[in-house]
Amino acid sequence: MNPSLFPSDKVFTVSELNEIIKEILEGTFPAITLEGEISNYRPNSSGHLYFNLKDSGSVISAVMFRYSAAYLDFIPKDGTKVQATGKLSVYGPQGKYQIVITKMTVAGEGAVLKMIEERKRRLSAEGLFDESRKRKLPLFPRTIGVVTSPTGAALRDILQITKRRNKCVSVIVFPTLVQGDGAAENIVQQIQNANNAKLCDVLIVGRGGGSLEDLLPFSEECVVRAISQSEIPVVSAV
Template sequence: MELQGPLSVSELTELIKTCLEGTFSEVTVEGEISNYRPSSTGHLYFTLKDAGAALQVVMFKNRLRALTFIPRDGQRVKARGSISVYPQRGTYQLVCEYLEEAGTGDILAMLEERKRRLAAEGLFDEARKKPIPRFPETVGVISSPTGAAVQDILNILRRRAAGIRVIIVPTPVQGSEAGPIIARRIEQANQWHLADVLIVGRGGGSLEDLLPFSEEVVVRAVANSEIPVISAVGHEIDWALSDFAADLRAPTPSAAAELVSANRQETLEMVRGYRRLLEDSIQGRLDRARLLIKPFAPENLELRFRAILQPRLVRFDDAKEGLLLGMKDRLTRARRKLELAVNTLESSSPLAILERGYAVVQDAESGAIIRRASEAAPGKLLQIRPMEGLFTARTETILAEGERDGNKKL
């Protein structure tokens, strides 16, 4: 590809970045680890090299879950990932997604196939697993008698539970002949009832070193053991198929020893803790019972009675006050109506009219009330009743309505 004109460093680097990252988006590289340096953030940095070249590699923290070994300088590995260009430094590196020891790919594939086949037979089912006795009297250790794993187990058992009897069943733990011997030792321990629990394991090593504990004969012996088995193979990141068949997996032989040797002081503290929990539980129940019966004490019953009665007394007082106020209001309204009626009656009374200066005029002979001047004839004797007393008069002149000057006479 020919490029016209000069390129800037950034432009050339971008072209290289596009070319490399697009071409090598997934690549597997085999080489020897050099300058291995884990960072404080959890990422791994190292160099892969061979006789002619070197390649910078980074493996980020979120990819370490699939790592089955601890990398070390001088170790030959296969790294799978993608090429990434770092423009600021003008360098490229491999971003590793998966890392395995060189030559272990076939072994892992074989182990995975064996694991699937044995799992299909039900050898790893949880229903097959037996509980581990908490206070065993005898512990059987099937391992190399000269290995560090046995010494760690003995030291922990002496420190935590010196009364436990330990029987070491010697066996090779590495090599092509180790697997059948380990299986035979497990069968012999069951045949002779050597222990209450068996620890089967060894210290750490490479995947090839741990292969005897993944052999089918060993896995079947562990699964068929009538004595509960703890598998303690390698370090925490190591694994073997015996881990899946065992009744319990311990991350290390030391952890297995701790699992079978309950510390007496810890047990005592646990019992004391249960005692406190029991006492607290009983005390809590008693307190709740007291709270339940407390409302039925005489003083509380009186208070409750008052609490029930008091609102009713208040309602009664309110009703009484309301009744009195209602009656008073009704009396007031009645009194006002009565006064109004009296006033009306008084204003309509003839006496009241007479009191204002009016008089009742009657015919002296017939007693008829004279309401119009035309009803009285001249010379007629009239009887006049003012407010008080009575007198008579005789009619002389009769004037029509509106005639007061006496010009018109009837």
């Protein structure tokens, strides 16, 4: 519906105006992708997600219904920058509009995944992931080395499970940064320290959960090469 078709002296009811706005917005934007920051995140017990998307100057209401939210591979929270794809919807009785989101990813995630896949193909071509390079795990390791954050939940889980499964196994922690600047180099150094010291039979390299960006240090080329060169069998626990 084109408002310019109406004479200038046309008097609309509120309902008529909202209906025109609804037709224009929903007809013009059958699908749209927005980038913004999540705010006022309000998950509902029904499984629907209600929140706002904002940037430095504006905000828009958003909803992601349960059947779409079920496919999310991250946990939304206030402050997370995302790319959200959906359609605009106008609720006529209140004259409000929102975006109904059908797909949402952490902003920049697509480029990061593409970079990781390219790195994987390149290193695979060098043979770094060949089965012949994999070292057999000892059947009954006496000492396990763990390269991880000394304060993280991952270490607590490893210690609890090890104690429950076999109290005779010793655990040596090689503390490292697990995210942020310098983390990859720190991980590499501790893998090398474990090999130089030869104090453990198997080495666990890992951390707890996090966003794709948080996990990036464990995908850095220097870490992959350090693991491939390790004489100690390495278990990835990321």
